[in-house]
Amino acid sequence: MESDTVIEALAALSQATRLEVFRLLVQHEPDGLPAGDIARMLAVPANTMSAHLAVLARAGLATAERNGRSIVYRAGLDRFRAVVLFLLTDCCGGHPALCNTLIADLTPCCPRKESVDG
Known part of the structure; x- marks a missing residue:
């Protein structure tokens, strides 16, 4: 990954509303949310929300899909990952044991579900 791509993603998240939008989209994975619902839930005018969503989409932190008359947004989890x-590459100067606490904190709050097929 290029440094410019990382800087663009971090810049997109460095604004309070966009950070709230991204966190909201993560909470609504995998279904996503229509743009209008996002604007209503965060009490942001639709045109302002559209601009915020465009910034997140350009940074790869949100994806959009037309569903009838609405546009449903989803978190760009692959880009965030x-x-x-x-x-975290080269974590702790090549001493990964120093990063155990950080790695433990990054463990998802919701454990993966075991597949029914085993």
Whole structure:
């Protein structure tokens, strides 16, 4: 991953409303949310929300899909994962044991579900 891509993603998240939008989208994975619902839930005018969603989409932190008359947005988890991995590469100067606490904190709050097929 290029540094410019990481900087763009971090810049997109460095604004309070966009950070709230991204966190809201993560909470609503995998279904996503229509743009209008996001604007209503965060009490942001639709045109302002559209601009925020466009910034997140350009940074790869949100994806959009037309569903009838609405546009449903989803969190760009693959891009977010890549940004975090970029930041953690060569963790602790080549001493990964020093990062055990950090890695433990990054463990998802929701454990993966075991498949029914086993």
